Amino acid sequence: MILKFLLKSIEEKTDSNDAVDEYGKEFKKVVMSYFKRISKKIAKKYGKVTKVDLLLLLSKNNIDDESLLDETFVEEITYQINMIFEVSGHKALKQLGTKAEVSTKEVSKLALQYATDHAAGLITMIDETTRNLLRTEIANGVELGLTTDEIKYNIMNSSSFSEARADRIARTEIVNAHIQGNMQTWDKSGLVDKVEWYTGRDERTCSICNSNHKHVVKVGNAFPSGSFHPPAHPHCRCDLLPVLNS
Ligand SMILES: [Zn+2]
Numbered sequence: 210m211i212l213k214f215l216l217k218s219i220e221e222k223t224d225s226n227d228a229v230d231e232y233g234k235e236f237k238k239v240v241m242s243y244f245k246r247i248s249k250k251i252a253k254k255y256g257k258v259t260k261v262d263l264l265l266l267l268s269k270n271n272i273d274d275e276s277l278l279d280e281t282f283v284e285e286i287t288y289q290i291n292m293i294f295e296v297s298g299h300k301a302l303k304q305l306g307t308k309a310e311v312s313t314k315e316v317s318k319l320a321l322q323y324a325t326d327h328a329a330g331l332i333t334m335i336d337e338t339t340r341n342l343l344r345t346e347i348a349n350g351v352e353l354g355l356t357t358d359e360i361k362y363n364i365m366n367s368s369s370f371s372e373a374r375a376d377r378i379a380r381t382e383i384v385n386a387h388i389q390g391n392m393q394t395w396d397k398s399g400l401v402d403k404v405e406w407y408t409g410r411d412e413r414t415c416s417i418c419n420s421n422h423k424h425v426v427k428v429g430n431a432f433p434s435g436s437f438h439p440p441a442h443p444h445c446r447c448d449l450l451p452v453l454n455s
Pocket residue numbers: 408409412415418439440441442445446447
């Protein structure tokens with residue numbers, strides 16, 4: 210019974226890979242547009258100031274929050290996370306069938322709650338990293354004796370705002386939203402009390418995730434690597450499968 214259900218799951222369930230393929234481009238676009246907007250804003254602001262000001266800025270250890278504030282990003286990222294969670298949750302629910310003790314409407318509510326909470330934390334984290342990367346960029350520029358124009362150029366082209374960083378954020382957050390959509394739906398359904406780790410198609414070499422592959426744990430318990438659920442690391446494309454209550 211359980212085995213049959215799992216086999217069916219693999220065929221029918223959207224896995225993390227599918228989710229990344231489906232939403233990756235759009236999600237990355239949202240992050241890249243944000244990077245473009247704030248890099249312009251920051252370069253404009255710090256490109257104008259003198260080196261003394263830049264040094265002062267570094268000594269205060271401070272890139273102000275105002276430069277990183279972007280309402281559009283908050284809205285767009287919340288929308289993306291909400292949508293991915295919701296689609297994955299609804300699919301998980303469909304799979305469980307009529308015995309599930311949760312409705313599609315309740316799953317949508319969970320999606321909005323998760324998206325709102327998670328987006329706030331995610332943006333704080335992204336901003337923190339951006340500030341650190343920019344501080345390094347400015348400090349290096351000052352130390353190398355670059356002109357403010359050169360520092361401005363370096364800020365615009367810094368790894369803080371690279372495609373690679375946008376890609377990493379997008380992939381990680383898609384898997385996060387997808388897994389949370391599944392897990393929270395399973396949890397509320399009353400039908401699932403264990404989950405099985407399934408490594409991504411392209412992760413045969415990742416030893417962290419390989420140690421979890423095909424391990425079954427009670428919901429809320431850690432897998433052998435110490436992770437409670439994927440993503441176990443940036444670029445992790447692992448997935449979870451539900452194991453029905455016996
Ligand atoms: Zn993984």
